[in-house]
Amino acid sequence: MDLLLHHYWRSSSSWRVRWALAIKEIEYRSNAIDLLSGTQASDAFKKESPMGQVPCLVVDGRPLSESVAILEWLEETHPTPPLLPRDPWLRARARQLVEMINAGTQPLQNLVVLKEVSHLLHDKGAAKPWAQKWIARGLSAFERELEMLEREGVSGPHALGASITLPELFLVPQLYNARRQEIDLAPYPRALAVEAAALDTPAAKASHPDRFQPAHPAG
Amino acid sequence: MDLLLHHYWRSSSSWRVRWALAIKEIEYRSNAIDLLSGTQASDAFKKESPMGQVPCLVVDGRPLSESVAILEWLEETHPTPPLLPRDPWLRARARQLVEMINAGTQPLQNLVVLKEVSHLLHDKGAAKPWAQKWIARGLSAFERELEMLEREGVSGPHALGASITLPELFLVPQLYNARRQEIDLAPYPRALAVEAAALDTPAAKASHPDRFQPAHPAG
Numbered sequence: 001m002d003l004l005l006h007h008y009w010r011s012s013s014s015w016r017v018r019w020a021l022a023i024k025e026i027e028y029r030s031n032a033i034d035l036l037s038g039t040q041a042s043d044a045f046k047k048e049s050p051m052g053q054v055p056c057l058v059v060d061g062r063p064l065s066e067s068v069a070i071l072e073w074l075e076e077t078h079p080t081p082p083l084l085p086r087d088p089w090l091r092a093r094a095r096q097l098v099e100m101i102n103a104g105t106q107p108l109q110n111l112v113v114l115k116e117v118s119h120l121l122h123d124k125g126a127a128k129p130w131a132q133k134w135i136a137r138g139l140s141a142f143e144r145e146l147e148m149l150e151r152e153g154v155s156g157p158h159a160l161g162a163s164i165t166l167p168e169l170f171l172v173p174q175l176y177n178a179r180r181q182e183i184d185l186a187p188y189p190r191a192l193a194v195e196a197a198a199l200d201t202p203a204a205k206a207s208h209p210d211r212f213q214p215a216h217p218a219g
Numbered sequence: 220m221d222l223l224l225h226h227y228w229r230s231s232s233s234w235r236v237r238w239a240l241a242i243k244e245i246e247y248r249s250n251a252i253d254l255l256s257g258t259q260a261s262d263a264f265k266k267e268s269p270m271g272q273v274p275c276l277v278v279d280g281r282p283l284s285e286s287v288a289i290l291e292w293l294e295e296t297h298p299t300p301p302l303l304p305r306d307p308w309l310r311a312r313a314r315q316l317v318e319m320i321n322a323g324t325q326p327l328q329n330l331v332v333l334k335e336v337s338h339l340l341h342d343k344g345a346a347k348p349w350a351q352k353w354i355a356r357g358l359s360a361f362e363r364e365l366e367m368l369e370r371e372g373v374s375g376p377h378a379l380g381a382s383i384t385l386p387e388l389f390l391v392p393q394l395y396n397a398r399r400q401e402i403d404l405a406p407y408p409r410a411l412a413v414e415a416a417a418l419d420t421p422a423a424k425a426s427h428p429d430r431f432q433p434a435h436p437a438g
Contacts, residue, residue, distance in 0.1 A: 046363065047367075050359075050360040050364045050367070051319060051323055052360075053323075059308075062308070064312070064315060066315045066317075066318035066319065066323075068287070068318050068322070069315040069318055072311065072314055073308075073311035073314075076307045076310065091292070092289070092295075093283070095292075096283060096284060096288040098288075099321070099322075100269070102318070102321075102322050103285070103287070103318075103321050103322040103325070104270055104285075104326065106322070107322050107323065108327065113327065116349075116352070117339075120339075120345070120349075126339070130339075133335070140269075141265075141270040141271075142269075145269045148266075
């Protein structure tokens with residue numbers, strides 16, 4: 001099977017997929033897309049990724065975008081090691097955490113939305129408080145859910161127990177963005193503990209944005 | 220199994236879950252949450268739904284929110300009739316369509332975001348063009364993906380063939396919102412055909428917002 005990943009070093013959604021590929025030890029070819037150049041909005045790229053977004057995983061020439069769709073496909077076709085618990089209820093809780101970031105947080109603070117906010121308000125500085133507001137809302141919900149899991153007896157070091165599952169792949173890149181937006185992370189001690197445990201693994205390090213940063217980044 | 224669904228008649232994410240419950244003929248108790256009253260943001264409700272959002276499905280007293288997590292759980296625990304294709308690649312394509320709406324569209328046009336846009340721009344009228352922009356972007360991507368599936372030989376009447384799968388449960392409520400925002404839908408003929416086929420089914424009708432509208436709606 002030939003896998004080609006279109007991704008951008010600093011895109012949080014790209015990191016999710018690089019990370020899963022690293023955990024599952026799946027070989028792939030890598031194609032860096034520079035989101036700042038606007039390539040992703042071209043008609044040519046939209047033929048592969050209809051939203052004009054990264055990540056986009058091309059499987060034997062057939063493109064698939066949306067990180068959740070890619071990750072669920074990887075889980076179904078390369079089940080070992082698993083990235084979802086076996087118990088149906090815990091799988092549901094994992095996907096709840098995933099969507100708190102995937103749908104509840106990331107879309108409101110991605111590059112194209114921040115640009116639109118700055119544009120509408122005629123103020124480049126308006127993007128940061130906007131991003132801060134929605135990221136804080138998402139992290140608060142994530143923290144509340146981790147607290148709930150803790151009360152139910154789920155113990156760490158990872159969000160759902162002894163091994164990394166999909167929630168970490170969404171939380172950690174979102175915290176990376178949160179720091180770029182200078183958000184106070186003190187209110188999220190459980191999320192930070194989950195992040196620390198996750199970052200201390202070879203696959204997290206191998207897929208980290210810093211490792212994919214171009215030598216002369218455009219921005 | 221005791222199921223209680225917290226939902227709001229006009230919430231597109233709520234309709235997705237009501238619809239799946241209807242297709243799978245699963246009995247549930249219904250609790251209407253009036254999003255306009257702000258109940259969903261209370262600490263009491265956030266103990267059930269950490270994002271303070273509907274839908275929230277309470278299973279034997281244990282709450283689960285995020286429509287994608289609820290729908291995947293329903294699919295795993297009540298697999299008949301299926302709402303995802305059997306083939307892994309088509310399942311992935313289904314989830315790609317789902318996330319184009321779930322993450323790529325709906326979050327940018329929900330009530331709390333529209334309120335924030337109006338607030339920041341000191342203009343109640345600013346919400347509509349904002350919503351129109353992001354809904355049009357999402358529907359364009361969905362249409363492009365339907366066209367791609369058509370070229371690959373997937374035939375209707377539904378998005379992925381002969382039966383309704385998850386993508387319809389996201390597309391149709393999003394089109395309902397699109398009409399509320401007075402969006403020109405002419406550029407999306409494939410999406411409209413999929414919508415027409417889906418609406419012409421008993422489960423779509425049984426779960427339709429109009430059926431759950433309060434006698435004296437607050438707004």
